Amino acid sequence: MANASGDIAVELTDIEKRFPGVLANYNVNLTVRRGTIHSIVGENGAGKSTLMKVLYGMLQPEEGSVVVDGAEVAFRTPADAISAGIGMVHQHFKLADNLTVLENIILGSEPSRGGGRIDFAAARSSITEIMQQIGTELDLDELVSELGVGERQRVEIIKVLYRGGNILILDEPTAVLVPDEVDELFATLQRLVDDGATVIFISHKLDEVLSVSDDITVMRQGTTVAHTQPADIDRPGLAELMVGSELPSPAGRNTTVGDTVRLAFHDITVDGPEGRPTVQNATLEVKEREILGIAGVEGNGQFELCAALLGLTASAGTVEIDGVDVSTASTADRYNAGLAYIPFDRHREGLMLTAPLWQNTLLGRDHEPELRKGPLVNAPAAVAASEEIIERFGVLTPNAHTPAFALSGGNQQKLLVGRAMVTEPSVLIAAHPTRGIDVGAQAAVWDEIRMARDAGMAVLLVSADLEELIGLSDRIAVLFEGEITAQLDPDTITAAELGGYMTGVRQKAAS
Template sequence: MTSTGPLGTLTQEASISTETTVSEVAVQLEGITKRFPGVVANRDIHLTVQKGHIHAIVGENGAGKSTLMKILYGMQRPDEGEIRVNGSPVTFHTPGDAISAGIGMVHQHFMLADNLTVLENVILGSEPKKGGLGLDFAAARTKIKEISDAYGLGIEPDVLVEDIGVGARQRVEILKVLYRGARILILDEPTAVLVPHEVDELFENLHGLVREGITIIFISHHLDEVLKVADAITVIRRGTTVAEVEPKSVTARQLAELMVGSELPSPETRESTVTDVVALQVDDLTIGADGERKLLDGVTLTIHKGEVLGIAGVEGNGQAELVEAIMGIRSSTGTITLAGVEITSWTTLRRRDAGIGYIPEDRHRHGLLLEAPLWENRILGHMTEKVNVRGWWINRRGARADTERIVKDYDVRTPGIDVFASALSGGNQQKLIVGREMSGEPKLLIAAHPTRGVDVGAQAAIWDHLRTARAAGLAVLLISADLDELIGLSDWLKVIHRGEIVAEFDPAAVTPEQLGSAMTGAGEEA
């Protein structure tokens, strides 16, 4: 073990932090701006993290939290602004630079090899050498034990990672970054994978870490957890920091309001087209076995012809699973009835054939064949439609003609239908998908984040198409993280949280507090 290892510095800094005042700054971000083509992901971010604090960063999905963390961890470079670590300005080109500045990141999804031991996982990539070639396992083992004891992590170095639980794996991840000398830890949604008692254990560990002088940046959108554990909270909304608050002085409701924004868009006044004919009936839909955390827990919902049902919720609370269960992509228990016919046991293709259109959340992975021409993409998912096939044969002429129709009617900007889907902009790709899924007179349209990542022009066009189809009697299940979209389009809103429908609202009457509280699970306490 070398004298410059983390434990060497640990004792020094721990003593310093007890002597000096708490106002020592570990990380400071000044005016950070990051643009991507067509989008400003971060705009004029200001963030000051005190040394030895657990500093929470909260915001809705898509608010810009992850871009900010990528900038701080050297995975992205800001277009403007300055990062200061321990008072001195730094420029990170790679995560390696961030690590050597003492910043470590624990990702939401663990990056561990199951078939290696804890020890092997920890030293992977920074192996202690012995005599030039050999690995010094003994030294590594000692060091891991020392770190584990110093911070109360309780890690056994010689067990296989596949044999330990989720909470312990997370502690291994934390140990891994501490082993590399990190003094500032970024934890990205650390509680997303944990069950409640593991969350409590994690929080104890975090308190142990800050007692020893480690600084923690904690990203989350579970407000109750944030209020429980954080020393300071920064709220991000629409790419910029909107507030810095102390957890003692705010309630979950106030925090939710800061996150969502104090003004919710008012739904456009329009005539209701909701009929009393049921298009989709879902009863007691559940994914996940007894005893473990259920991804979807007893979801029941009804959509009538001409009705748009919006599902609000912070991402990762079961929306994707709900969609996949209705599409028959993921197996579930419960019953699904489409226009009076039970389709629970049907295959995905049969469900599509029976009149379910599907705009998937991730158009690149689920909605398109990027390296195929547009007219082949017209066939995708509609391999039984008459325009696309004649018996066993692909109806090339029909599919091409119908692709031309979609390009014209849905204003897909493309030089032709023979270009690859990858050559179109996101908005035009999405217009093609919307046009495709509206073809063949669907009874139900499942639209998951239909305007995510598209430009404003395409967004307005897609909304118009959805409204027109609704007026013509289409039932729509709308999943979105965009409250403008949800409130502007939906006839009725349901809120999903941890796989359960926890609240429902009339979009015309809902208040931001109600929606924010329900979405973030703060409802019970506030």
């Protein structure tokens, strides 16, 4: 099969993938030419991962066709995709630390010497050949636990090639690398495409995308919105495409932001694992009847900032709630001071999945006088309180005794929103309050937040959904690499501005 470089390696047409209540991909069209590096860019939640899982056989699309090397395919498992020559290098490596490089590479497709013995010699020679081809050198007998991140990534790439892969999907490969390793990776990828392989490169780092790609496809809100080439576009233009040229318009409101500061934090700094702080000198104030949106590409310190405000992680700086300094207070005391929290991840930080709903709504509230009988739980009262939340927030469930896992994601989320709001907090930290839920539930959650705001609550809204951010916020602060780089007005904001700050194209004005 001698293919010219103009041939098509992968063609996806009108792909649609639905999850209960969510349209993850629709009208997705992607044409990847053989022997090219094709980048797919988009914000978190734009549908890139879903699309790649469809191509790699981890998910099956409801609609659309997948054509690989000219033949229509329907992968049921990643094994099908691998046998069609597609390989994936995951962002989080899937290597066995206690095995050597060689053992990791052949794991699952060991060459046999008969009698169940592994033909290590054959494996060694073919891997050496692959390494020469991509211009890299690794000690095959070293343990993977001894390797650095960049070397581990090369092991993953060799793993794909060893299995005969000629179409490589790399999911955010540079997220974990230092600049030198990034250059090395790109050199490797370039050699690969020169030899006729095809690389699909997922990223939201625009500089890298522009420097390394032959073609670029932009995804937004579950669909492909643009196809372009580095020669035809610049960084701001790409940022604008990612965010969307027409931003949603802010919703009007009848009340005005008050004067009293309800949440104030100054110089919050959280140390990261490698010495680099994950949040650096973050300072903001939120007033009564105000929603302050935090925009940013995921992983730029949003989670750590919330954890610091809640007292869940050690941090420097001060936090005040309603004028009371809670910088050294415990998490429980911060809640008592008027804080409430809608967590990032409802399964990990929010729910006890096998416990009944009434126990889930009791979590964090068991000290309230109406819900206790001295040292005991007042179960009937807790059930009644839970039914109140279910009723008021429209949680669809048979009753309050149903275990949480039996509910759909949207209803689980409404329950958590209800748990946070029913205490009538003065400050609400809402992290992705409508992530992964259907439109109806989303509107209900937004209404609740607006109503509470009108009643005087201050809201810190962390979101990756621009419609939510712009639609709800009175002000938007952008978090980039742990620093607040801009404070913007949602009424006058432009896509280029917002996209620019979020991707670091625009830097903090020297102040």
